[in-house]
Structures are given as structure tokens and as C-alpha cells.
Amino acid sequence: MIQWFRSIIPSNSLATLYGLALDCAERRVLGDEVEIVIHAYDETNTRIRPDRIAKLIRDGGAGVVMLVGVQSNQFPRATDLARAFMDHGIQVVTGGFHVSGVISMLDGIDPDLDRARAMGVSLFAGEVEGRLDEVLRDAYAGRLKPLYDAMSDLPGLEGVPVPWLPAKVAHRTANGMTSFDAGRGCPYQCSFCTIINVQGRKSRHRSADDVEAIIRSNLAQGLRDFTITDDNFARNRNWEAILDRLAYLRRVEGLVFNLNIQVDTLCHKTPNFIEKCALAGVKAAFIGLENINPANLAAAKKRQNRITEYRKLLLAMKNVGIMTYAGYILGFPNDTEESILNDVEVIKRELPLEFLEYSA
Numbered sequence: 141m142i143q144w145f146r147s148i149i150p151s152n153s154l155a156t157l158y159g160l161a162l163d164c165a166e167r168r169v170l171g172d173e174v175e176i177v178i179h180a181y182d183e184t185n186t187r188i189r190p191d192r193i194a195k196l197i198r199d200g201g202a203g204v205v206m207l208v209g210v211q212s213n214q215f216p217r218a219t220d221l222a223r224a225f226m227d228h229g230i231q232v233v234t235g236g237f238h239v240s241g242v243i244s245m246l247d248g249i250d251p252d253l254d255r256a257r258a259m260g261v262s263l264f265a266g267e268v269e270g271r272l273d274e275v276l277r278d279a280y281a282g283r284l285k286p287l288y289d290a291m292s293d294l295p296g297l298e299g300v301p302v303p304w305l306p307a308k309v310a311h312r313t314a315n316g317m318t319s320f321d322a323g324r325g326c327p328y329q330c331s332f333c334t335i336i337n338v339q340g341r342k343s344r345h346r347s348a349d350d351v352e353a354i355i356r357s358n359l360a361q362g363l364r365d366f367t368i369t370d371d372n373f374a375r376n377r378n379w380e381a382i383l384d385r386l387a388y389l390r391r392v393e394g395l396v397f398n399l400n401i402q403v404d405t406l407c408h409k410t411p412n413f414i415e416k417c418a419l420a421g422v423k424a425a426f427i428g429l430e431n432i433n434p435a436n437l438a439a440a441k442k443r444q445n446r447i448t449e450y451r452k453l454l455l456a457m458k459n460v461g462i463m464t465y466a467g468y469i470l471g472f473p474n475d476t477e478e479s480i481l482n483d484v485e486v487i488k489r490e491l492p493l494e495f496l497e498y499s500a
């Protein structure tokens with residue numbers, strides 16, 4: 141577990157589950173006599189005290205703990221937390237990229253998942269839109285299933301309840317930033333990417349109306365900084381309608397908000413994409429540069445990354461005032477200490493980047 145006083149990136153999974161749960165509460169999916177109360181905690185910026193949460197649940201009558209957006213490096217910690225809640229007699233469901241990725245890519249075979257299963261943790265694979273009613277009803281009846289597998293049926297995103305977090309939760313990130321996904325799925329096939337195995341390669345997207353509603357409801361609670369968590373917003377098939385709507389809200393209604401996005405290295409080739417990003421309020425873009433060695437990029441099936449285009453992309457972003465932040469992977473088969481030092485010098489000389497973040 142890595143925890144900060146103020147974390148940087150807000151959890152979109154948490155916001156998505158909160159929005160869906162809020163919809164369940166409004167629709168009274170457990171019956172008119174049962175009120176559903178939701179509490180959201182992000183352990184990257186909040187100390188989790190299972191005994192206090194268990195007491196809150198007991199005092200409220202009944203409840204379930206949902207550990208959401210759990211990535212592979214977080215899964216052992218999530219299982220430790222699950223054990224602490226289960227020791228208090230609280231039911232636990234764990235979902236997120238680790239469960240979904242293991243079910244999708246490894247047929248569910250994983251010792252960490254085995255440990256959770258053996259403890260009686262219920263696992264959720266896939267996306268929960270359209271399925272939370274069932275999970276809540278099962279939890280209320282005390283009959284959670286060992287596995288909810290929604291991997292083969294990825295939901296459409298238009299018109300479904302949108303991601304949302306209360307301002308007091310969002311204010312635990314630096315700048316009070318919040319997040320939403322305007323779409324899921326990416327058409328590319330980078331070999332190291334789990335996203336395409338979990339969210340698929342087809343673009344599923346929210347409507348411009350949905351995105352406008354997200355912006356307005358957050359402005360109403362004083363939040364105006366957003367990360368759009370699409371792993372590749374440039375390949376969201378509805379990008380233009382969304383950006384046009386956001387630009388309209390800024391230009392005509394004078395609404396003030398800032399956006400961070402993530403894009404691929406060929407997005408500058410889509411006519412008007414970068415210009416419309418700037419008009420819509422995009423202030424920073426994260427770019428999966430990954431590497432500048434063509435042999436490494438080919439080995440990673442990242443063929444869409446062309447180093448000759450990197451500079452053009454970065455200059456196009458600079459021209460409209462969008463800050464660039466790139467991810468760079470060290471340790472590809474062709475990397476050596478010498479080649480890495482050489483590549484870094486080339487980057488410093490050739491690429492007008494603001495930030496480069498290395499991962500190995």
C-alpha cells in the first residue's frame with residue numbers, strides 16, 4: 141500500500157461505483173423500507189479502520205464492503221483488509237483490474253485469487269453497470285455468489301449512471317481533483333497492456349449530455365478539476381461531440397473547469413483534435429511514449445508509436461498551451477545501461493516534453 145496525505149490521481153473506479161450505488165439507493169432496489177447509505181474511502185489518501193467501518197455497518201443494520209478498482213499490486217492488501225472486515229462478520233466483494241485480468245487472461249488461475257476465494261471473499265470480474273442491483277440484493281440476503289463474471293458482456297455507457305464522488309472525498313486529492321471516464325476500450329494491441337483484455341478494443345463511450353451532467357454536478361459542489369481517465373481519449377469515438385460540448389459550456393456559459401487527458405502518440409494526426417482539446421479546457425495530456433527504440437516498440441506491438449511523430453505531437457500540444465507528461469518504460473529486451481543513457485540524452489535534446497516518468 142502506498143498512501144499520501146493528498147493523493148494525485150482520483151480513483152475513477154471508486155467514483156463509478158459510487159455513482160452506480162447512488163442510483164441503486166434512489167431506485168430503492170432493496171425495497172421501499174430499506175434505505176441504502178454509501179460511504180466512499182480511498183486508501184491512497186485515507187487511513188482505513190475496519191473496526192470503525194464495521195461498527196458503522198452494524199449500527200446501520202446491515203451492509204457490505206466493496207473493494208473496488210483493486211489492481212494486481214494492491215490485491216494482497218485488499219485481501220488483508222477483507223480478512224479484517226470478515227473477522228467482524230462483514231461480507232466483502234472484491235473487484236477491479238486484478239480479478240478481471242486474471243479471469244480474462246489466466247482463466248482465473250492465480251494463488252492470490254485462491255487465497256481470497258478460500259476466505260469466502262466474493263469476486264467481481266468485469267464492469268458493474270447493470271449488475272449492481274443483483275450484487276446488493278444478494279448481499280442483503282446474505283447470499284453473495286463466489287464469483288460474478290461479467291467479462292463476456294461489456295456494457296454500453298450511454299445513459300448509464302455517471303461517476304460521481306462527494307466533494308469531501310475528492311478534496312483528499314491535491315487540488316480537489318475528481319475524475320470520470322468518458323469512454324472505455326482502445327483499438328490498439330500493446331502487448332504489456334491489460335486494459336484491452338479487460339475493457340476490450342471497441343470504443344464504448346458516454347454521450348456529450350452525460351459528460352455535461354458530470355461537469356455541472358461537480359461544479360455545483362465546488363469541484364472544477366477533472367481527470368478524464370479514458371486510457372486513450374483520442375480513440376473515444378465520441379471525442380468530438382464531447383469536446384464541442386465542453387467548449388460550448390466554457391465559451392457561451394462561461395463555466396470554468398480544467399481537464400487532464402491521456403492520449404496516444406498519433407492523436408495530432410486527427411484533424412482538430414488537439415485544438416478542440418484546448419478549447420474544451422484540457423490543460424495537461426499524459427502520453428504513452430513508452431520508448432524511443434523502434435526495436436523495443438515493435439517487440440511490444442506498439443507499432444502506432446513512431447518516434448518521428450513524437451516531436452510533431454509534442455509541439456502541437458505546446459502550441460495550444462497543453463502541458464505534456466509522458467510515460468517511459470525501461471527494461472525492454474533491447475535496453476542496456478548504455479542504450480538507456482543514450483536514449484535519455486536523445487529525449488533531452490529532441491523532445492519538447494514537460495515531464496517524463498520512468499517505470500521499469
Ligand code: SF4
Nearest residue numbers: 326328329330333371
Ligand atoms: S495505446 Fe494505451 S490503452 Fe491502447 S493498447 Fe496501447 S497501452 Fe493500452
